[in-house]
Amino acid sequence: MSHPTFNLDGQDIPFSEGQTLMEAATAAGVYIPHLCHNPEFTPHGSCKLCTVKVNGRNCSACTFPASAGQQVLSNTRELNDTxxxxxxxxxxxxxxxxxxxxxxxxxxxxxxxxxxxxxxxxxxxxxxxxxxxxxxxxxxxxxxxxxxxxxxxxxxxxxxxxxxxxxxxxxxxxxxxxxxxxxxxxxxxxxxxxxxxxxxxxxxxxxxxxxxxxxxxxxxxxxQDIGTEALAREQTAEGLTHD
Amino acid sequence: MTEKLTVATTSLAGCFGCHMSFLDMDERLLELMTIARFDRSPLTDIKHCSERVDIGLVEGGLCNAENVHTLREFRRHCNILVAVGACAINGGLPALRNHIPLEECLREAYLDGIGVEQPGIPNDPELPLLLDQVHPIHEVVVVDYFLPGCPPSADVFWKFLTDLAAGREPSLPSPMLHYD
The missing domain is CATH 3.30.70.20 (Alpha-Beta Plaits)
Structure with missing residues (x-):
């Protein structure tokens, strides 16, 4: 089964219709730092830690819907400094x-x-x-x-x-x-x-x-690092992994 | 052989735990002494820094006027100033008093507290005056490096000092990074 994809830091990430960037990235095993987001709850988008650049513009990954062909930057020096x-x-x-x-x-x-x-x-x-x-x-x-x-x-x-x-x-x-x-x-x-x-x-x-x-x-x-721990915890929480 | 690195240390509003942790380098201290020597430090009992010191390690935050004076002397004489441990970096546990008015702290400790005998707030002119709040050292001087931890482990001191001695930019691998 093939999914549409967006590009995250050079990697193609598959997503299902309606998924946020955060949900798709988590399912694909890519950690985006966050604090107010928890997959068991409606996204809140307030801590701004998960800010990524989508086609050059800052967006909260936990609230922003994934769409095909997006160019998303997350693990960059600038974003991590912020x-x-x-x-x-x-x-x-x-x-x-x-x-x-x-x-x-x-x-x-x-x-x-x-x-x-x-x-x-x-x-x-x-x-x-x-x-x-x-x-x-x-x-x-x-x-x-x-x-x-x-x-x-x-x-x-x-x-x-x-x-x-x-x-x-x-x-x-x-x-x-x-x-x-x-x-x-x-x-x-x-x-x-x-x-x-x-x-x-x-x-x-x-x-x-x-x-x-x-x-x-x-x-x-x-x-362990929170990147590894959060992926394991949140993939389990939502059964998020793709087939 | 090139000149040894000079290292000064001091404890401001801290508990000397960071100094104890430094000594936990154990036999590695002997190796360290081949590349470095102590300048001003409670470990040498030298009271003031030499004109130029390579590295100044500061444990503890600022709780009184003498702390500020000592910190400024360190900054003037040390080429590289390092905030060591939670208290130097964010005030640490002494900063728990920061939301209690100073007068109330003194009253509790010296006048009204349980078990106080001969109540009276010490005011000898030799005693440094307390600041109204405890502050981390970066709020008063420029700090070049930070070694977090309560205390930073001996491995952290070792990694940091050997990195500097070898001319490398010091960096702590993530398992060495702790705030507790």
Whole structure:
């Protein structure tokens, strides 16, 4: 069975009608860095890490539909420099102190930094003051580490049917808020089995009492690059591989 | 034989863990000493840099006025300045105090905290004044290289210094790149 193709960094990538560039690339075994995209959810297109050049124009690979004959650039020095800068901005606008974070080694933000060869934070740190919500008996919400990917918002709304999370404020005053009478997690409907409690790519939403089951040094991204890991995980998630 | 590389080191607002990790090079230190010698460092107890130093390794971020003074001296004397470890690169764990007003930190530590005896905030003129926030060093001086990690492993120090000594552009292979 033959599929139409587009060209990604010199390689012909087959796709099915309606697939995004990201879906087709993932199915073909090509990793495009991303943070807000998760194949289990409707694409969001907000982190801009997956920006690729399509026929010379910048597009988010997670939302842009594939079409026959497109010339797409992704793994170029220019685009990776931009991705590194975006990742550095995410680091400085929150409080991402890896040595003290129990997600370290399993964190997609950190792993993206590793993948892009990020050695420093480049920009002045904001050191914002964001409240921790430890009120829930089983789930910790540490807003210092939130990157506003809205995966918890989407999971709670679209999968759990609970609407526990939302983003309030604008620009740098954005914050993750909880839909409960007190604004606290303990008074929300969130439970430990909810997708929203499990989906956080960073250490902002953590299940309590499980943080150190795997020792630092033996975790996912201590052993492998996120490029390899994400392809394996996301191809399985969507059954995306072509025949 | 060509002149040995000179290496200065200092610990600002850090825990000396990066220096300990440096010493974890173990027997490779002997090999390193054939191509490099220490200048100012807590390991030599030399208090000030020579006029020109090849490489300055800075552990720790900036939490007080003396840290800033020391960092500026390093920058003036070191041809290559290296931010070593999480604290130098992003403030690290000392930066956890950054969203707490300084007065509140001092009150908790010296006046109201559990177990405080003879309460009183130290104010000897010899004590350096605290900054209101802990800052990474790249916010104050130009930094040439960064060695992430808490601490960077001995292998990272070895790779970096032997790369420089051999005239190569230092680069860390991805398994050596860690922020924790």
């Amino acid at each position: 991705r590194r800068a975006l990742t550095q901005m995410l680091f400085v606008e929150g409080n991402h102190l890896c040595p003290g974070c129990e997600k370290s080694g399993d964190c997609l933000l950190q792993a993206t930094g590793y993948h892009l060869g990020m050695l420093n934070s480049r920009f002045p740190h904001f050191f914002p003051h964001r409240a921790v919500d430890a009120s829930h008996p089983d789930i910790l919400l540490d807003r210092d580490r939130c990157i506003f990917c809205e995966l918890c918002v989407r999971a709670s709304r679209d999968m759990d049917g609970k609407n526990v999370f939302g983003i309030a404020g604008r620009g740098i005053h954005n914050q993750l808020v909880v839909n409960s009478p007190t604004g606290l997690l303990k008074d929300s409907e969130l439970t430990v089995t909810d997708k929203a409690a499990q989906v956080c790519p960073v250490g902002a939403i953590l299940i309590k009492r499980h943080g150190f089951e795997t020792p630092i040094g033996q975790r996912t991204f201590d052993r």
